[in-house]
Amino acid sequence: MTATTGTTRDPLRQEQIVQAAVVLLDEGGIENLTMRRVGSRLGITGAALYWHIKNRHELLLLAVDSVWRQAPLCLDDLPWRAAVLAMADNLRSMCVRHPWLLTAMTVQPLDGPARRRHDQHLLAVCQTAGLTRQDAEQAVQSIIAFAIGSALADTPSPYVSFGLQSILDGVEAGPAAHA
Secondary structure (H helix, E strand, O other): OOOOOOOOOOOOOHHHHHHHHHHHHHHHOHHHOOHHHHHHHHOOOHHHHHHOOOOHHHHHHHHHHHHHHOOOOOOOOOOHHHHHHHHHHHHHHHHHHOHHHHHHHHHOOOOOHHHHHHHHHHHHHHHOOOOOHHHHHHHHHHHHHHHHHHHHOOOOHHHHHHHHHHHHHHHHHOHHHHO
């Protein structure tokens, strides 16, 4: 029971804080993310958050990781091209749903566990096409850059699909075809 109200309060969990942060970020971008606003949304003081989160930067990293965790990985039974296209489309859609993510990624590297999981899965998919590790890594970076860039530019879907197909045509042809 709390001393002031005589009611019990569920203990605050880090995922509640992160979810409140994502909502604030979706509503108003990075500038909207303050510990005071997150605390207010949760019905506590901003200072109380510091028991759970070190600082605003850590909260932003946790929010980014939470959003990346929601990006679905493709099913292993899809052909590699279909899997890559699906993952790129999911990434683009994620960035469109959470435009603050684009801003955050331009300010600093945001490579949390969920982002690394996503990238490693995409790398494995590219390697199923017979690419060497180095070529697969370059393909992954090209695909991610294109998907993020198309979200940033708000490129219409048919052009995104055409662009990704063109990238994959080049990946499939291999580096020897471009020498």
